[in-house]
Amino acid sequence: xxxxxxxxRAEGVILRHSDLGEADRLLTIFTRELGKVRVLxxxxxxxxxxxxxxxxxxxxxxxxxxxxxDLLILTQAESVAGFxxxxxxxxxxxxxxxxxxxxxxxxxxxxxxxxxxxxxxRTLTRLNRGDDPxxxxxxxxxxxxxxxxxxxxxxxxxxxxxxxxxxxxFFSASRGGVLCPRCGGREPETRPISLHALKYLRHxxxxxxxxxxxxxxxxxxxxxxxxxxxxYLTYTLERxxxxxxxxxxxxxxxxxxx
Amino acid sequence: MLLPAPIQDLIDAFSRLPGIGPxxxxxxxxxxLRAPENLSVDLAEALQVLKSGTGFCQRCYxxxxxxxxxxxxxxxxxxxxSVLCVVEEPxxxxxxxxxxGFRGRYHVLQGALSPIEGIGPDDxxxxxxxxxxxxxxxxxxxxxxxxxxxxxxxAMYLRQQLAxxxxxxxxxxxxxxxxxDLEYADQNTxxxxxxxxxxxxx
Ligand SMILES: [Zn+2]
Ligand SMILES: [Zn+2]
Numbered sequence: 001x002x003x004x005x006x007x008x009r010a011e012g013v014i015l016r017h018s019d020l021g022e023a024d025r026l027l028t029i030f031t032r033e034l035g036k037v038r039v040l041x042x043x044x045x046x047x048x049x050x051x052x053x054x055x056x057x058x059x060x061x062x063x064x065x066x067x068x069x070d071l072l073i074l075t076q077a078e079s080v081a082g083f084x085x086x087x088x089x090x091x092x093x094x095x096x097x098x099x100x101x102x103x104x105x106x107x108x109x110x111x112x113x114x115x116x117x118x119x120x121x122r123t124l125t126r127l128n129r130g131d132d133p134x135x136x137x138x139x140x141x142x143x144x145x146x147x148x149x150x151x152x153x154x155x156x157x158x159x160x161x162x163x164x165x166x167x168x169x170f171f172s173a174s175r176g177g178v179l180c181p182r183c184g185g186r187e188p189e190t191r192p193i194s195l196h197a198l199k200y201l202r203h204x205x206x207x208x209x210x211x212x213x214x215x216x217x218x219x220x221x222x223x224x225x226x227x228x229x230x231x232y233l234t235y236t237l238e239r240x241x242x243x244x245x246x247x248x249x250x251x252x253x254x255x256x257x258x
Numbered sequence: 259m260l261l262p263a264p265i266q267d268l269i270d271a272f273s274r275l276p277g278i279g280p281x282x283x284x285x286x287x288x289x290x291l292r293a294p295e296n297l298s299v300d301l302a303e304a305l306q307v308l309k310s311g312t313g314f315c316q317r318c319y320x321x322x323x324x325x326x327x328x329x330x331x332x333x334x335x336x337x338x339x340s341v342l343c344v345v346e347e348p349x350x351x352x353x354x355x356x357x358x359g360f361r362g363r364y365h366v367l368q369g370a371l372s373p374i375e376g377i378g379p380d381d382x383x384x385x386x387x388x389x390x391x392x393x394x395x396x397x398x399x400x401x402x403x404x405x406x407x408x409x410x411x412x413a414m415y416l417r418q419q420l421a422x423x424x425x426x427x428x429x430x431x432x433x434x435x436x437x438x439d440l441e442y443a444d445q446n447t448x449x450x451x452x453x454x455x456x457x458x459x460x
Contacts, residue, residue, distance in 0.1 A: 016374055019276070056407055088414075089414070093410070093414070094373055100374060104374070242374055246371075
């Protein structure tokens, strides 16, 4: 192969890194062009590395990747957005970790998805500029579920398909949506869902981010939405995520409810 | 070709080490096979006592000889007991000791917070650090975690936990690496270097 074909340019967000050998790191990057890839970054743990700061987790960077025998190898990196605020505040760092972990766990390697990439960058940008993290994160979850093929059914009963009436209902992860009081009462594994939480989840599901931001949602309502999403995501991902525990803890210890 | 079990076993054992793939593992194994006997014997003896001969300092959690309760730094009366440098790993102590520029004592966390990997405050020696602050006369805590996302998270968490105890908390200066070019620096490093700029006094 001619040399120019052995090298690829891509833009990506660094999801995670792990140490390898003496001074190398193995990076997991969600790229716009190639989807999720694993990349070997040589020498980036050395204090003098030129690339290190450009490939820290949460960073969006322009990358030059060479095709090694087993792995892609990072040859150049230049950060586009460092999202500095996400690393200066423990709670925001927790939210960003959650966003990143959720993306990592919902995607397979080398499946490119530009819309999902844009969603990730937009979400990190929103958190970084100080938007309400509840709004940014809940909106992200609902969009991500669309891309991952797990869009929850929120308008008709996921069992009998009758239209959901404005009253408190049940939510079933295994049925993939809301159940009417009649069906929900018969299912063993369900969670109650209040009228308000359902209303706002629906609103987020079919609105733009700007429109979603206009809703006056209370902390308690956000909390219920969060718990429901955690329950549903744990089911669809077949395993709990690590970052929610961290996030809950730092929020509690920070004395903040948001 | 099926390798004799002793050879395959050693290859497998080497392969489990970080940074060593199956190729390197085979190369090391066959090298040992041909090398003089005493090389293998020395290696085996060193491996045998590695765990049994070492332990953690009961004060700072640095690695120390098994028969000691406290490491050399903690039991050195010349060291300044009022300044504590908090690091992630024992190797960081080694790096700081090599500079000869620090005369206080250490506290080794044995890791860094990583929300995504599920490493939380309870997995690190943080409770032990808080206990030291309550029982020792400590004036200043220097946070010397790595300038990485995990190191930042750990430093912020420690600051939050330690601030109510009324101790002076500092963090290692973060900025441009020695010998580096400004034009190659990432935005976050530059921002921090700018924020941490110093008066040029002489
Ligand atoms: Zn029904
Ligand atoms: Zn010690």
